[in-house]
Amino acid sequence: MSTVDKTTFPKYQQEYGEGYFGQRFSTYNGQPRSRSGDDASYGPKYDGSLVWQYDAFTPGSPNYGKQTPWKVAANGPIEFFDTGxxxxxxxxxxxxxxxxxxxxxxxxxxxxxxxPNxxxxxxxxxxxxxxxxxxxxxxxxxxxxxxxxxxNRNSTGYGGNQLAGFRQWWATNVDLNEQRDLYFQSRQNYTWNIKSARRHYSSILGQPLLPKIRELQQR
CATH class of the missing domain: 2.20.25 (N-terminal domain of TfIIb)
Known part of the structure; x- marks a missing residue:
């Protein structure tokens, strides 16, 4: 059996959520909305306030149409991996x-x-x-x-490398288990990196589970 080595896996800061340069929230209907078009975690500081996040605009999500607390996700990238x-x-x-x-x-x-897979x-x-x-x-x-x-061998280099993507591009307010549930529920590539509340395609990144579950890389 094999497992991911948690002692060498990147440790993510847990004070700031999605965004760059400590920027403030954007807005939706006059209320704070996460900067879901960004792909890093140096935005507004976590304070538990209610915020429109990506899943509030994702059809089928249990949080669709709801504001959720601005806090670090309970399940980060480490939860992506299986036991080998x-x-x-x-x-x-x-x-x-x-x-x-x-x-x-x-x-x-x-x-x-x-x-996975x-x-x-x-x-x-x-x-x-x-x-x-x-x-x-x-x-x-x-x-x-x-x-x-x-x-499903892991890609190398820059493009399509999920491990490098977790290291370089990630929002610490995104819950991996919720992303997994969204995929199995809809079989759709619902990304956390939506362009805006009305434009649900990704600014940069897609759903991390999709290429590992559906688009199997056979070599």
Whole structure:
């Protein structure tokens, strides 16, 4: 089994919510609204006051049409990860005579990583044999065949790298468990990074679970 290492995972400040440069709230109907078009967490300081946040404008959200307390989320990016498991099964056959020997092995690896919906399925076949023609001449033979299927490997570099996205772009008032519930409820890419109260597409980022659950990256 494997789990994310909480001792090395980034620690997020818990004093300020979505926004930049300590800016004040924007407004909606004359009342404070989070700066949901921003993708960082150095906006208004948390004070528990009621604020229009992204989910107040997300159809199907339990907070749709409601103001919610301005506070740090109970479930941050660390909740994104699963517990990984790995199983390996193998079998072998061998035998021989005075002149010939053989060994056939098969191994299967099935691994589920800490990234949601990730998979490594690997099959390994190996055959080894030998034959003695006479006291001066013998032959050996070895062949290996490997098949592998992977799914949802983490991207590298800048684009599409969810781990880097959590490190670089994140609003600490966004609850990951609520994002997960929204996805499974609607199967829609409802982002926390909405442009405005009336424009629900993302300024920068989408729903973090979507590429890991629906748009499977098969390689």
């Amino acid at each position: 498991t790995s199983t390996i099964n193998n079998i072998s056959l061998n035998g021989g005579t005075e002149k010939a020997t053989y060994r056939l092995t098969y191994a299967n690896t099935d691994s589920r990583d800490i990234l 990730s998979l490594l399925s690997k099959n390994n076949f190996n055959f080894a044999g030998s034959y003695k023609f006479n006291d001066k001449l013998s032959s050996t033979f070895n062949a290996t065949y490997v098949s592998q299927n992977t799914r």
